[in-house]
Amino acid sequence: MRESKLGLDYKKVEGARAMAGEIAAQVQQFVENYTTVAVERTLCRLVGIDGTDIDGIPLPNLVVEAVSQKGMLGNGVLRFLGVAVNSTGKSPVQIASEIAGEVFDFSSLEINKPENIAEALRPYIEESVSRIRAKRLAREESIKKYGEGSRPLLYVIVATGNIYEDAIQAQAAARQGADVVAVIRTTGQSLLDYVPYGATTEGFGGTYATQENFRIMRKALDQIMPETGRYVRLCNYCSGLCMPEIAVMGALEGLDVMLNDALYGILFRDINMHRTLVDQYFSRIINGFAGVIINTGEDNYLTTADAFEEAHTVLASDLINEQLALIAGIPEEQMGLGHAFEMDPELENAFLYELAQAQMTREIFPRAPLKYMPPTKFMTGNIFKGHIQDALFNIAGIWTGQGIQLLGMPTEAIHTPFMSDRYLSIENARYIFKSFRNIGQEVEFTKDGIIRRRASEVLDNACRLLECVKEEGLFASLEKGTFAGVRRQREGGKGLDGVTRKSPLYWNPFIELFKGKR
Numbered sequence: 001m002r003e004s005k006l007g008l009d010y011k012k013v014e015g016a017r018a019m020a021g022e023i024a025a026q027v028q029q030f031v032e033n034y035t036t037v038a039v040e041r042t043l044c045r046l047v048g049i050d051g052t053d054i055d056g057i058p059l060p061n062l063v064v065e066a067v068s069q070k071g072m073l074g075n076g077v078l079r080f081l082g083v084a085v086n087s088t089g090k091s092p093v094q095i096a097s098e099i100a101g102e103v104f105d106f107s108s109l110e111i112n113k114p115e116n117i118a119e120a121l122r123p124y125i126e127e128s129v130s131r132i133r134a135k136r137l138a139r140e141e142s143i144k145k146y147g148e149g150s151r152p153l154l155y156v157i158v159a160t161g162n163i164y165e166d167a168i169q170a171q172a173a174a175r176q177g178a179d180v181v182a183v184i185r186t187t188g189q190s191l192l193d194y195v196p197y198g199a200t201t202e203g204f205g206g207t208y209a210t211q212e213n214f215r216i217m218r219k220a221l222d223q224i225m226p227e228t229g230r231y232v233r234l235c236n237y238c239s240g241l242c243m244p245e246i247a248v249m250g251a252l253e254g255l256d257v258m259l260n261d262a263l264y265g266i267l268f269r270d271i272n273m274h275r276t277l278v279d280q281y282f283s284r285i286i287n288g289f290a291g292v293i294i295n296t297g298e299d300n301y302l303t304t305a306d307a308f309e310e311a312h313t314v315l316a317s318d319l320i321n322e323q324l325a326l327i328a329g330i331p332e333e334q335m336g337l338g339h340a341f342e343m344d345p346e347l348e349n350a351f352l353y354e355l356a357q358a359q360m361t362r363e364i365f366p367r368a369p370l371k372y373m374p375p376t377k378f379m380t381g382n383i384f385k386g387h388i389q390d391a392l393f394n395i396a397g398i399w400t401g402q403g404i405q406l407l408g409m410p411t412e413a414i415h416t417p418f419m420s421d422r423y424l425s426i427e428n429a430r431y432i433f434k435s436f437r438n439i440g441q442e443v444e445f446t447k448d449g450i451i452r453r454r455a456s457e458v459l460d461n462a463c464r465l466l467e468c469v470k471e472e473g474l475f476a477s478l479e480k481g482t483f484a485g486v487r488r489q490r491e492g493g494k495g496l497d498g499v500t501r502k503s504p505l506y507w508n509p510f511i512e513l514f515k516g517k518r
Contacts, residue, residue, distance in 0.1 A: 004363050005445055006356070006455040012463055013364055016319055019466040024323035027474055030274070031281045035506065037193070037498035038279050040064045040077040042244040042286075046510055047081060047092045047124040050211070052197050053100035059093070060245070061194050066099045070106055074503040082117025082507075083109050092124055118509065128252070129513055135254040136291040136518075139231070142222075148231045149179035152372065152397050152405035154429055155235070156422050159184035161203030163213045167220035172419055174224055174232045177426045180257055180404060182235035183217055185209050190240025190269050191494060195249065205416070209236050209246055214253035233257050235295070238283055239265050241495050243276065247283035251290035257336065257404070260287055262324075263317060264297030266478060267486045272493035273478055282511070284328035289514035294330060295404070296321045299340030299373035301484040307342040307377075311357050312461030313483050314339050315364070319466065320474070322365065329516035332367040336404055340373035341393040349450055351392055356454035358400040359445075364459075372397050374408025383410040390425065394432040399440050405429060 004010065041060035049059050067073050067080050084095045087108060098104035156178045158169040163183075170181040186203030189196075199216060200208040207213060214236065221232045233256035238246035243260065250258050262280035265271040287294050298314045298321070305313065318337045325335050339361050343350040361370060375389045390408035397405045407425040409417045417425075445451045469477045481487035 002366070006359055006363060007445075007447065007452050008360065008363055008455060008459060012459055016316075016459070016463045016466055017323070019463070019470045020316070020319035020323045022470050023320050023466070023474055024327055026470075027277055027324065028281070028327050031278050033502055034274070034278045035073070035076065035500050035502055035508075036275055036278050036495075037061075037064050037068065037073075037500075038242050038275075039244050039282050039508075040067070040073060041242075042248050042282065043076070043078050043508060043510065044081075044092070044096070045245060045248050046128045047078070047121055048127065049093050049096045051093070056197070057100075058194050058197060059096040059100055062100050063096045066104075066106075068500070073500045075505040076502070076507050078121060078509070079117055079505055079507050080109070082120045085120040086117065092121070117507065125509060125513070129510075132248075132251045132286075132290050135251065136289075139254060139256060139291060142225065143231045146225050146229060146231045148233070149177075150433075151369070152402040152433070153179035153233070153369075154426060155180040155182060155371075155404050155406045156426065157182045157184050157417065159206045159416050161186065161205075161207050162201045163199050163207050163216050164201065166207050166213075167216055169419060170217060170232075170234075171220055171224050173422055173426075174221060174228050176423050177430055178232060178422075179230070180233040180235055181217075181221065182257070183207050183209070183213070185237045190237070190265065190271070193241045193495065193498065195242050195245050209238075209249075211249040211253060214250055214255055218254045233293075235259070238287075239297070240269060241271060241275070241279075241498075243279040243283040244286060247286040247290075247292075250292060251286050255290075255292060257293045257295060258287060259297065260284060260294040261296040261298075261321065261338075263321065263478075263483065264300060266488050266493065267484050268297070268300055270488065270493045272496040272499070273475055273488060273490060275493075275495035275499050278499060280324070281328055282508075284325055284330050285511060285514045288325075288328060288330040288334060289517055291334070291518075293334045293336045293369055293404075294325065295336040295371045296338045298338040299342070299371070300338075302340050302342035303377050304484045304486060307340070307344070308347060308353060310485075311353075311458045312465055314357075315361065315458055315462040316465045316469070317483055318361065318365065319462070320469075322368070329514070332365070333369065335365070335368040336371040337361070337365055337368050338371045338373060341375050341396060342373075342377050345375075345378055345389060351396070352450045353454050354392075355396050355399065356451040357458060358396045358402065359451070360455040360458060362400045362402065369403030371404045371406065372402040373406050374412075376408075376412055379408075379412040381413050383414075386410045386412055387424070387428065391428055391432060394429045395436055397429075398433045398436045399443075401440055
């Protein structure tokens, strides 16, 4: 058993992990029995159905809606498409176009007929699997050729609303030293139960996540690799009502990092817990196969709850998210579990508490590329103090060996960052990371000191919380407001009407093809 710089009791850690595993298994018992409209639309995309009708409605939505109206969605859209391909000789996208034109004849289908649907769809399935595998291999080859930044990776955002302007800013960020560029989604997209189509030039607070926008951004970053001399990762968001759809779009276009967290959607977007946990399972299977690092959103808990009093809820949620990810076949090396530097700066010894929690998270998840979030809650608009707060955050990040450092902006709480703001943030982090590079190996923590006591306290509280969640179940805990102080009803929220129980005929071969595979 490895030694802890904090003197953590690893028997407690393993006990906490075991409880989180039981909680995740309870969730999975529910998930296995259901599908959703988003999962079925994803399967449409995986057999080549893309594009829109003349009114701009995505073809996957039209197919799934038509199958649902016929009462066949519980069988799975792939069973319907397999039978349709067999009986008509047409491709899935041709069938989708006929459904869009309201000329497809459903009456000719015999869904229960023992036709070889797997053989009918095999070429379309193989094509998507090959394309996603090729994107993953291309990433690995580029990293091998160009290398990438040292950990923590410097993560910055672009958010103009115009994908072409985003591409320019992303290239500028890469030249300035960014290792990960995230395109913030336009406000409210997580609540859309469809994915917009094509390149977009308008958005509020961000840019629409579309497959074409993904392609444009990945191409822009690929173009400057010879100039930057390193691979720069692209991040977007597959949270919300279209988790698996956006996950597969990212996989097809070579994205590297994606926010993927049902708990975030439940708590902060009021998405129905049944819906999003089913969606999350398939989206994570896709991300795992594509080699995409998932980011989870526990850092947001501390924007609504106190970082000192509720730090244990972040650790407990990270442990649950880790176990849910393992069930979906995601290796630890692709788990960007979230936590944050959100202690009240007026609290005496606040930095020591932050350091304790960051070190504790690193020791408990040693192989995960942890996603460390900057201060936001107590940023006031005073850019000088804010820059110092970000500097302390950067010291904690390099000291404790975080994986992905989301850089704070001195203008946080004022406006969407300008390129000059981003430059100052990158300059701040690069200076501190270089100056403090090996401090984690040089400095030890006093036995029975503030830092060790704080870490032990958070772990103990997390164990107690996990015991309660295990006994009552995750769904009941979410109803009680256990995380972030936010209560959500099991039958409430957005998207519940898109959940369907699977029939004995249900078929989804991609789970077996993708899960835990490389």
